[in-house]
Amino acid sequence: MAGGFDVVGKSTPKLDGPDKVTGRTCYLHDLELPRLAHGKILRTRLPHARIVSIDTSRARVLPGVLAVLTGADVEPRPFGFAKDQVALKRGKVRCIRDEVAAVAAATATIAEEALALIQVEYEELPAVFDPLAALEPGAPLVHDERSTNLHDLRYRFNHGDVEGALAAAAAVVEDTYRLNFVTPACLGTMVAVADWDPAGNLTMWSTTQVPFLYQRDLSEALGIGGDRVRVMQPPVGGNFGRGLDIYPIDVIAALLARVARRPVKIEFDRLEEFIACPTREPCTIRLRTAADRDGRLLARDAHVTIDGGAYTSWGSTTPYVMLSTVAGLYRVPNVRFDTTIVYTNNPYSGSMRGYGNPESTFAVESQMDDLADQLGIDRLELRRRNLSKPGDVNPQQFVLTSFAMGECLDAVADEIRRDPPPPRPGQKRGVGYAGMFHVGGGARIYRSDGCGAIVKLDDFGKVTLITGASEIGQGSETVLAMIVAEALGVPLERVDVVNSDTSVRPWDVGTHASRTTFVAGNAARLAAEKVRAQLLAIAEGQLEEPAAALDVKGGWVVVKRDPRRRLPYEAVARAGHFRDGGRVLVAEAFYDPPTAMLDKDLQGNVSAAYTSAFQAALVDVDPETGRVTVRKVVSAHDVGRALNPAAAEGQVHGGIHMGLGYALSERLVVEQGQVVSQTFMDYALFKADDMPDIVVRLIESIDAEGPFGAKGLGESGVIPVAAAVRNAIKDAIGVRFHELPLTPERVHAALGAA
């Protein structure tokens, strides 16, 4: 029992784990429906071209073909963050992902054959693939109706006197950091299954992780009421932010199903996933950091240029989070931030775990190391001197309540020295550090950051939590079940979680911003507490004690001062049910954290809690080949309270895995607008053998607002990795890199140049 708890605080295997490891899980890919038809999408082969003609006549007559659609066949309804794309393109194509036609057929093979029969004539147009080139006069326009490729989106922030601080500084470091396309590389590719009923109601089975926003966005893209869309979320093989928006796959599946009058499934193969899955955005961060002679930060000044690609999805909005690191990672009194977001003929980006923060943390923490070097101050000491502390209100008006970054730093500094792995002959060893700052109590991006929950306790003691929250592999089912079990006082195995159908679940904004444990957890806790109160009210009569004298613990309703007087909680539930004026036990709750949206000056306390982490990476660099081997990563996280320590560690492991790929090996190669990476042979995800020893330290700051003190953790593992590795390589070989990934080729070239 951890801290008086029966359930939370104990490492608990994921409830969906046994099904997954035994192959029982019915993933979205496995979904079969009667009369299911299969959809395929024809994409452009040119990144920028006028569509002269599309001849679908041969495809339409192929036996087994049920529907063929082009932009000419459907009403153009723009969707996406900036409403700048339609599902089936008309007039011209703007990037290699662009959809020009789609087919539904009795089988996927027939649909593929039909695609091959569609003749599209293009007139190639000059294209632009670099954001700075795209802003030059006379550059080809991605959207003809706009007079410029410069996006309307701009994130500007100004706090304090940056110029004055720069002028007064003892040291200023300035560099430009370049980040490339990476892709989430989910093992389960994107899938959309659409089914219309005769009354015009649409059921969508989707890889979305924001089902209620998806319900809204998809209905708008189809021109129907949101009340006509039901969204189902079967288990998915990863998402990592990919499911934060609707994409043409979703709209096209629905359009095809409407014409075919049959359910239609579109499932990306791996090649299509590389081409058409939203990526992490490529960007350039120009950053200056200024400090006094003691290393106290005086100012940061950042300018981010984002290659938005041809259309606007969440990738173009990541400066929202980049700013929070520029302004919030360590105490910085003066901050300036600006952006240039540009349309190009490249693929467009979406949301990906960390959502701008791995990018900005790479810049900020690389620069912290370089600043320490310039000032001659120990790297950890420099960071210690600038730590944010509980009670801080940062330049964006973020209010830090629980905040244990110092403890994270100390834990990592201590742990990385223990048991170093044996050195490798001829290799150079280095240790690098990086911290991170992130929301940990939701993030009010939308007007509601809330989540609803319904808890039901049946005659058999079975508890069901119906939650708005979306399980996308992060373990939310398990932690929410634990929260309900703890709040109710019942064994975990008696709690079921229902979380995959918008018709049944109450609203939730979705899985993003590491918010599920905090927000959905609080909703679940509140609903469970109501059911607990109902139980105690019934037990008053049975145990002849007032509710305040009773407790529910381990499945028993007990008299607190005489625990031998007790009843199984399910017997209490039945007694409440099977009597005159009886009732069954159901309660609902809604939790929306006490936060504010950012105002026009990008200020406002967006999260009910903030979190931090600190990492150290120990690397060996082979000077002969430039190959970097990460031998050990230590990662300490302020989790508020570790409700499920094993799952929390797992989240960190997964984040480190993704971060190491970002740091060292992963790059979605896009050349002249074409996606060149097409298989896992090309796209070098870290494999199990590539992974270093990992030590995770979970630091408990016990947040006053979080459920049982917990804060969010979903993204913090990935965020500091690239910076820590970069700083470790610098420590090993003295080379300061400013661009990722740090491939052997790049390291070797730098060693040669040095």
Add this chain to the structure above:
Amino acid sequence: MAGGFDVVGKSTPKLDGPDKVTGRTCYLHDLELPRLAHGKILRTRLPHARIVSIDTSRARVLPGVLAVLTGADVEPRPFGFAKDQVALKRGKVRCIRDEVAAVAAATATIAEEALALIQVEYEELPAVFDPLAALEPGAPLVHDERSTNLHDLRYRFNHGDVEGALAAAAAVVEDTYRLNFVTPACLGTMVAVADWDPAGNLTMWSTTQVPFLYQRDLSEALGIGGDRVRVMQPPVGGNFGRGLDIYPIDVIAALLARVARRPVKIEFDRLEEFIACPTREPCTIRLRTAADRDGRLLARDAHVTIDGGAYTSWGSTTPYVMLSTVAGLYRVPNVRFDTTIVYTNNPYSGSMRGYGNPESTFAVESQMDDLADQLGIDRLELRRRNLSKPGDVNPQQFVLTSFAMGECLDAVADEIRRDPPPPRPGQKRGVGYAGMFHVGGGARIYRSDGCGAIVKLDDFGKVTLITGASEIGQGSETVLAMIVAEALGVPLERVDVVNSDTSVRPWDVGTHASRTTFVAGNAARLAAEKVRAQLLAIAEGQLEEPAAALDVKGGWVVVKRDPRRRLPYEAVARAGHFRDGGRVLVAEAFYDPPTAMLDKDLQGNVSAAYTSAFQAALVDVDPETGRVTVRKVVSAHDVGRALNPAAAEGQVHGGIHMGLGYALSERLVVEQGQVVSQTFMDYALFKADDMPDIVVRLIESIDAEGPFGAKGLGESGVIPVAAAVRNAIKDAIGVRFHELPLTPERVHAALGAA
């Protein structure tokens, strides 16, 4: 708008209708699961025999076979009403339905092949197929451990002074009525699909109509906690009471799946459905009715003998309801009732629409006609003189509140005379009448007769009702959606009903006793009213009026005294959600009617409302062939309020269809314990062409407790039919029949004898 209502009172197509008529509905039969295995059951070929040996060795080695089970392989866990059977029989078989082995295999064909490889050696035992013979000394014992075939179950009722009344009567009619096996003949046969997860939790997809009782009973039959069983109810092709109990198919599917470690589906083919589906019980009703010279009833004295078959399911308990008609159909001051329930080697019976009432009403209403004839009083007049009235408390202490039997009688008497169908040359025409009495406000058979409901209203104005109630084709989804729409004030098409998963739904006792509209309807109404109050509370701020001054109507929240001031209800919902301290709209309710279980004297007000109906049948009888053609049926029903008149009429049509088969054509032929009827060629269901003109009159007594005044109707259509037809035949040809069905052969023979 009927009576100020926007939704209720209007004939509304069933919400599940379009899917059903377009073939989109995914019935339980259509269910596919990954790695689904198929189960088959081997039954005895002898109705009574000792099992000498079962050799499954050849079946076990057949490629594709995943599990083979006999009684020796599983723990014997008795189940059923009297806990007198196990799923796989040991030692001996007692009826032709008995399960001796079961196989799960990769395909149904392999499973069939494996069954054929199982060698069972039997030692045939003397058998008994007649309940009276079964009670004779020395009769073979169905259950060896019992010293008699007489069942412990006995229903005895005594009210007033029956002997005295008989002695004082001006007329006494006495006869014995014989009712045979009929089967519900559902177009969708019985199916059970079982799937265990690695943690030992079982999900069952079932034809049950009492999912929470099934959860309990199945868990006991498997020796696991009820909290480990999740029951799913996909759409079924009829049920009619068949799904009121668990049967070996359910337990065997679960046992096979546990061994096969794969989901297992058992689906009866039509032949198996005839053999193994629970039937309506065969019974003999000895009835005496006494009246004074004015035709006022003085007493009824009934003795029911039930052939319980080899095991006890609900069929043996139908005297519970037979009594209510003997004591409650018309005013009867003195009542005596007794039963003899007997084990035989026949198949056992279950619950079937009307649940004893068609049987007892056949006896009671046949006898009312014969009594009228004996007294020389008009048949309708005799009935009018004995009508129960609102305010009556009957011998069982049933309290009649709303009760419009007189209006039903008048409506039928009026309607049957209109537009008589043209006579057929040479045929004899007759008109017959019968009334019926039934519960209309639930029936407290169990300690709880309640139902729970959760209503959720989302940002898009979509309303979901999560109800405990089970849709088995009766139209409950539609009427419950109408109730929610009416109570909330929103358009019907915006209401969805979720009703098929015990993990999600709150408790309900199930679909039986015509209770769903009344009980589940009240629960739905209460939950919807709570959401309506939540809406109005939000709108107070927006419309600047107190909630009491506001209304929700047709999808608008309006200011009552100035309806131009209004807001779409979904906009109100969103305003309540998207604000500081916002919430989403969810409410739950539980409704358990204010009733009592019958006490040991079989007295108690079991239902919150009682209902009645009256029918007339117009028949032409061909004296040459004995063939009876029903030309017209008029059916008037006290429905409290007709919430969905078309669906109410449809229920009555369906009941009349079933009743006509019972009266004239249907008989499950069981000879020497063998089920001889094996196809729809043998088992003469009424076909569309056989159906008469039907006129339904819905009489609205507006029940004070019912939802919007409604009462139950699900069974009343079937109950009087056989009596009305029997009385019409008597009217046509002067022959008084006392046994069903009235086949041409039987009528012709009687005419010859007359």
